[in-house]
Every structure is written in C-alpha cells, then in structure tokens.
Amino acid sequence: MKNFFIGQTASFSRTVTETDLVVFAGFSGDFNPVHVDQEFAAETRFGKRIAHGLLTTSFLSRLLGMELPGQGSVYLEQTLKFTKPVFIGDTVTACAKILEIDYERGIFRLETICRKQDNTVVLKGEAKMMMPKEGAKI
Template identity: 55%
Template structure:
C-alpha cells in the first residue's frame, strides 16, 4: 500500500473516516496519554461540569485526523508536519465523529500540502476545525 504523491493529488481531493467513540476508547486513551482529567473518566464529577456528562478527550477525536492523513490522503509514507486545531464542541461517549480532510493548497517545489481538517458529530456539528501541513510520499 502506498500513499499519493503531490503530483497525484489536486486541490479539492478529500477523504473521510468515521468512528463512534466508546467507553473503551476514552479509558484506553486516558491510560495511554496519562490524561486522567475526571471530566473524561469520572461520571459523578462530569455530571457537575459545564457539560453535564463525560466528554471524550479532544485529542482522541483529533487523532482521527491522523488516521485519514496516514492511511488515505495522502496515505502511507506521508509525514504529518503540523496541525492547527480549534475544538468547537464537546464529543460525548456514543457520538460518531466523522473527519474530512481536504487538500486546499499544494506546493510541489517544497513537497507540502495544506489540508483543511474538519471533524463533525452525528448531528453534523463541527467539533474540531483546522488545517494540517503534510509532506506526501515521494514517487
């Protein structure tokens, strides 16, 4: 499996990935990352938070962007150089997050792509917006 080179990609190309966030995802992410913020892992604490219930880690949902970039667009062999993120709404356990990554700029001389990254919940609300800088694989 190989990724797309900059010559093979064009502005407007996009790819998506969807995942329903589970209890297991949140607990596993907390363990791997060390982020044990009680708003993520303690239902009683989270009930008293501004969200009224547990929320998934923002970076868990953001990691789905990496899934698209590393497996689909540009895909295997690409290098993720940077990411600008804005968390716009919480993701609750049971929400389905769909990430769409769209090429918005190409710089063939530097072998760089600027990719718009948007994650939406099952209601269509944007939960994360931003832009990634990617180095696609060489031919």
C-alpha cells in the first residue's frame, strides 16, 4: 500500500451539463420532472431543473476510485447529506480527506464533501474504502 496519511486530501472538479442529466436519467431510469422537465421545474422551489443527487455523488466515486485512495479500492460505505441543489452549468468539486486508516485491514475512513464554484457545500458525508491486499493485481 502506497504511503497514505491521516489528513491527506484530493479533489476532482467537473461542470454539470445538459448531457449529464439526460444520460444519468437514461441509465438510472430516474426521469423525475424536477430533473428533466423545465416547465415543471420552473414551478418548484428551485425555479429550474436540478441535477440528480446521485449524479453529484458519482463525482465522489470517481475521486475515490481514481485518486484517493485510488485504483483498486472498493466502496464499503457512504453517508450522504444533500445541502443545496446543483444546476446545469455548476462546477462541482468533490473533495476527500482521510480521517482514519486501518492498515491491518486496508480500510480507510474519509470525509467527503462536494462544493459548487462559489464554495457552497452541496453534499457532505463520510466514506469507507477498502484497498486491495499487497501484491494484488489492480
């Protein structure tokens, strides 16, 4: 296992597009009109379409699976609290920070937060990730 340490951080940013919402709705089957129907969404408290919460969460999956702890790691748990909506055109930065490392079991506990371009927190939670055993193929 490479050298990890408590407090280590990583981040990943992506701008949410119309295509992201359409593709996510298509593969998830979530065609809730608050995501896909502008006329409907205009009448909601948000005033326009919002991104699926789990679309935003998928940015954490990319961050944790590719950056920290990275390739070969596997999700064990993820808590989520959605705090603000994400709209088309928002740039979301997914951030992770290692809170605890169980080297014997190869398990990491991480703080996970997603923020919009204006630093507004849109999602927060914690993740547990399992690393592969030493010498395992990734």
